[in-house]
Amino acid sequence: MTRLWGIVLNWIAVGLAEDIPVGTVVPRRVDGLDLAIWRSGLGRFHAWDDRCPHRGMRLSHGFVRGEVLACVYHGWQYNLDGACDYIPAHPDLTPPKTICANTYVCETRNQALWVALGTVNGDVPDxxxxxxxxxxxxxxxxxxxxxxxxxxxxxxxxxxxxxxxxxxxxxxxxxxxxxxxxxxxxxxxxxxxxxxxxxxxxxxxx
Amino acid sequence: MILYDYVLSASCYKIRLMAALSGQKLELQAVNFHPAREHKSPEMLKLNPGGTLPILRDEDLIMTDSSDMLRHLTRNLPEWQGDDDGWLDFARTLNETLGMARLHDVLGFEVDIDAARKRGVHLLRLLEAHLTEQRFDGMIFLTGDTPTIADIACFPNTALAPDGGVSLDVYPSIRLWMRALRSLPGFIEMPGIHRLHELEAAE
Amino acid sequence: MSDSSKDHWYPVGLLSDIYTPRQTLLFDQEISLTHDDTGFVVKKSGGVSLPTIERFGHLWTSLGQPDHDLFVIPEADTPGRHLVDVGSVKVKCSPLRAVENFLDIAHFPFIHTDILGAEPHTEVDRYKVEIREGVNEVWATKVKFFQPQAAKSAEGGIITEYMYRVPAPTCAVLYKTCPPRPKEWDIITLFVQPLTEEWCEVWPWMALYDDDSTMAEMVSFQQLIFMQDRSILENQIPLKLPLDPGMETPTQADMTSVAYRRWLKRIGYSYGAQMVAA
Structure with missing residues (x-):
């Protein structure tokens, strides 16, 4: 749940599905919080904090390759769970599990895209x-x-x-x-x- | 053809990009616009008394207006021509607003920055509205479903708006249009407009 | 905040640029640069004159009491080099972020694609980093990285070697393999003028052996490289450089940056730094 405008909001709209085609990432701001919304090669939507844990670069400037989102700065790749699974500077290294983008629940319904910034409570608005x-x-x-x-x-x-x-x-x-x-x-x-x-x-x- | 070129100029990039997309070779002559102000040197003023860049020279023909250059480069390429005139004028206003905001923020030019940004945002809203309507009709580019010099003229100062402190975050149709341009075969980048790294993996 | 930040020398203008008086900022304070018969004059807004040094094509000044001369780059004095005034670019980020990015090579394949790096040659081998006690400088040596096109005349990629030196908190010097003269190093610097804690003016300067390029081409090349970095620097969150571990995640490739942050903390340099994790 998120408290905004003095009321509790479960779901916040962040866009139209058709504006975020497969393989793209866009920035969205919700009450000053910066989000990167991206759509994987298989079409799933994801909403993460717009910040790479490595050097703080905005992930919305990054690029999607199949089922990963990569940061444009150093190419660090994050899988669907938000976990970093590839660091190009150290190709043989298995990144520690602690390197992880902060993720939120993201749902589409009737071409509308919604995120829940807190605990999911109630249905996506119709x-x-x-x-x-x-x-x-x-x-x-x-x-x-x-x-x-x-x-x-x-x-x-x-x-x-x-x-x-x-x-x-x-x-x-x-x-x-x-x-x-x-x-x-x-x-x-x-x-x-x-x-x-x-x-x-x-x-x-x- | 010789292009008197400044690497950070949005208008010079229009010409480099048009040549690259249409497979034409330009001989680039780098001009030290900043910090040496070489575009105002006696030799350059002889070529262009207006003291601006780019300058395109094709044998005896010397062009100093980027719209003229785009027309010249595509004079035998009807596929790059459309209902372009209004958009070439629009590109000029983008240069006077977003372009000047960028020169202010990057190189310290003296500009009424609030006015430049405000007018720039107004133009971006017009561009977004038009491109949204194009998408309703199944088209991604300014004048149709293929790019013309209208797109090439408007693209650089739009894409570089963040350099001048104007965000492009709230323009979904502009973003998709820019992406379509960046996906074109032969696309070249400039600082501030990077290539689509996702395409490289697909190759 | 009481710290050592003001007691250093900072670049504020180009010696070659005497066309117009210049109004600028240093540590949030307005300063003016003018030129008279005796040379350059730098003043605070109240009219108080500030000390000046003319070096590396730039005018340097200080708002504090520097107890040391501005550093030197002896290698730059060897004959045959072209001294290149690249001019300045303003960036909305901490001066320290600008320096740290300059010390980083792992971004070359993604930000300077096909120029300074290219996929799949992304691996950064272990290199040597030290804080040299006598001179109190950060040095990284034996840095090697694949470069797709080392020079205009070069065909194909080579392994380029780099040495990085941080002689002052907002200045960095890069020594780089020089293709025409294998025994010498090209010198590429980044001198940063702190305007505010989140806004800086960056003055790259170079001393190169290059008889193939015009001056305009050398200037263009370095402006191109730096402007590719600018869109990164304006989009890092936070804009200040976090000095405390925890906010960001370094790896082995970031050893220079780790040493730089540690050194800033040690010398008590806090301007443009984020000390507490937000």
Missing amino acids: IGDRIPIRSLDISCGAPAIARYFDHPQDPLIVLRGKYDLAIALQPSTSRSCFAHVFAGAGQDKKIVSRYVEKLRDELEAA
Whole structure:
């Protein structure tokens, strides 16, 4: 569980599955905590601290080779459990088990990607049969956004106005969010995308 | 063709990259832009009174505008041409904002850094919105499903934005577009834009 | 914090760059560099003049009371070398992170790919590291590493030998195999000006035997190498250099860095260092 905005959150949205293709890694920030989210060759998602235990380099700058994530600085490779299993400077060495990236639980459901920063408690939120539109940053704190829509501070803000929208807010910092937007099937993606940009302009101006 | 080149210049890199991707050989003439300001030397001003880099010389033809150079390099390569004009202008504004922020942060140029970054972020949002719509239509590049000089013109200053203190973390479509460009056969890197190490293992 | 950090000499400008007066920072304090008939003048913002030394193509100054002369590099004085002012690059990281990265070879295949290193030649053999007591410097010798292209004219890779020397807390000198003159070493330095604890200006300087390259090519090459490192340095967490073990995990290849951190602690150098594990 994670305490954010004065409430307890079990799951925090960190993106759309289609934005993180197989074999890639991206950075995400949750309440100031930097995460590296990566997808292995077989398609599994992983969420780790964005920091290589060797020299503190951001793992999100690294590269995926099959089922390992490698740090770009010295090429240290970490397996699916987060354990370092290869150090290129010492190819014959079996790295000690203590060299390990800090890992979090990461789940996908209906193309939405969620992480649990603490103990997993409860199901991953359900966006229903909506389709992913896009993720966009908003220079506004999450409470201000919920207030603007007159919506409770839930992991998922569901709007049933002009468009059927579900917005999962990733609170990056106290003053910014990464908003992951889903829309009811059958709606034009471009029109919805432009509509949420307009919403962003309104929020940032408010 | 001779390219008067500065290794850290995003605009010079556009030309090196375009030549590499289209399999054309450039003779590189290194210019000591920093710290010696050689691009302002009498010899260089004779070539380009504007005192800027890059300069591309193809026999008697001397070009000092990177858009002209991209057009020249692809004049016989229709596959690299698209609806490029607007994007070449856009690339110019990227250079005036993100490019200047980078020169400020790296080489200490005097720039209104907050304004440069703010305008740069605005441009990145426009670029992200366009590339997102392209992806809705199943296309990854700026003007279609193959790259053109529009992509090559906009790529360097976008990819180097972090050098000037502007993060690219929140632009999924820009990141996928940059990755598609870095995956192209013949891609060459520059400092701040590294190659895809994952591809090497696959070879 | 009372420490020895200010009692050293720091690079603040290029001697060849007399075009404009320069305003800069040293240890968070504004200083100005001007040039008059008598030479260079460095002043604090209140007008107090600071001592200067002109050496290795750079102007050096100190905010404290250095009880020692700036170090020397006798090898750089041998005739026939090209002295290369590479100019400065600003980096948002601790000055100490910049030096430590310069002492590291294991990153060559990944950050300076196909130039200073290349997969699969990633192994770092054991080398010798010592803190030389008399001169109070960190030295690493017998460092050998596969280099894919040692010189412009070179075909294929060679094993290049390196010696690293840390003569001052924010300065490092690299002695490197010199292909045209096998009995001599090329000299490549990294002089770092601490602007703040998490922001520095890096002044590489070189004394090379190279009759094939133009000055612009030598400058470009070193700027290319350093700018490849810059994106690493701005993305290490924390930006300061942790001196206490526990936060980061060294291996045998990192012996130079381990000695460097230990030496900084021993001489009481804390500016840009993270002393307590966060």
